[in-house]
Amino acid sequence: MLKSQRIATLPIDSYDFAEELSTIDANDAGGEYDAFTFGSWSAHVLANSGGSEEDTSFRPYEGQLGVTELGRKLPGVMSMVTEHFPLERLQWVRVFSLSDGILAPHIDFLEFTEPGTRLQIPLRTDEDSLHSENDIVYHLRRGEVWKIHTTVPHSARSISPTARLSLCLDFAGADEPVEVKNAVPAEQSVHIVSRPPVSEAEMEELLSSTAGLTTSTMRAAFRRFAAVHFDRQSDATAAFDWFVEAAERTGDNAMADKARAFRTYCIEKRGYREAFEW
Known part of the structure; x- marks a missing residue:
């Protein structure tokens, strides 16, 4: 509701x-x-x-x-x-x-x-x-x-x-x-x-699209994850789950930690005028 x-x-x-x-x-x-x-x-x-x-x-x-x-x-x-x-x-x-x-x-x-x-x-x-x-x-x-x-x-x-x-x-x-x-x-x-559900093929394409994800492209890449729930039935916060999974697929622990930190900053905890550093 x-x-x-x-x-x-x-x-x-x-x-x-x-x-x-x-x-x-x-x-x-x-x-x-x-x-x-x-x-x-x-x-x-x-x-x-x-x-x-x-x-x-x-x-x-x-x-x-x-x-x-x-x-x-x-x-x-x-x-x-x-x-x-x-x-x-x-x-x-x-x-x-x-x-x-x-x-x-x-x-x-x-x-x-x-x-x-x-x-x-x-x-x-x-x-x-x-x-x-x-x-x-x-x-x-x-x-x-x-x-x-x-x-x-x-x-x-x-x-x-x-x-x-x-x-x-x-x-x-x-x-x-x-x-x-x-x-x-x-x-x-x-x-x-009203939006249709996300298909498995669409989800795999989203996650696979970031195969070359790097620390310098992470910020720009997140926009595509955030956009999904406007066109497909999903919770807004699913964007963070998908983003973390995409970062984990790179095998780079620092990028996976950065993706988790962005979730924390956006929806869990942050200080007054705290800036997030990509």
Whole structure:
């Protein structure tokens, strides 16, 4: 059963975001989370603890939300935030951009004692942009407000060359619900994607494709493993099991250890701002 929830739908067509989305496309965001991302992914900070656009490392904090220079360039997006969401617990306002890319299956907030509450609202998307949670793959439609269940393995993929842009709102506290104001009725049911099972031949081809795996190609190779569960029925975390098996087939114990360490980093344990070294 899907633990993430669609909690509301916003009247997004009442906002004209065309120029502002182009501003996001042109914004040069940093790569704070490069270890998790493959292809083109970036996080654009609109508001945080001090209003500095350079501060991209997520963390809980106490204090007042400050709008960044980029946030001030996006009055339409920020007005949607203030018109529909409570600001008292809001700590981060970001836009995630993903094009021709994929995120490694991961669990958020492993670094912190309390997970908080994360909402995502796609501003620009298409049906080739997908999310996953455990063994379920689903599509977030434009304007839908989703409470992402961040403490189970999850991922995202977009194969479109046009960047999927998703507004991400992080609130303090995991237990108290976030009230969405002025929502509109959802016109469609939640879009769950059906996939066929992985065949034995497909699995053997995947494992055999890394016969020449080396320490310098490991990172690039993992993308193919992470992509499987978006097209075939399997759990997101199976990507790590397959990757470890592929590394073990090389006979190189150091590579097998590296594959296991990446699993630990993504879904088991990591420290604040800990970087994974491939």
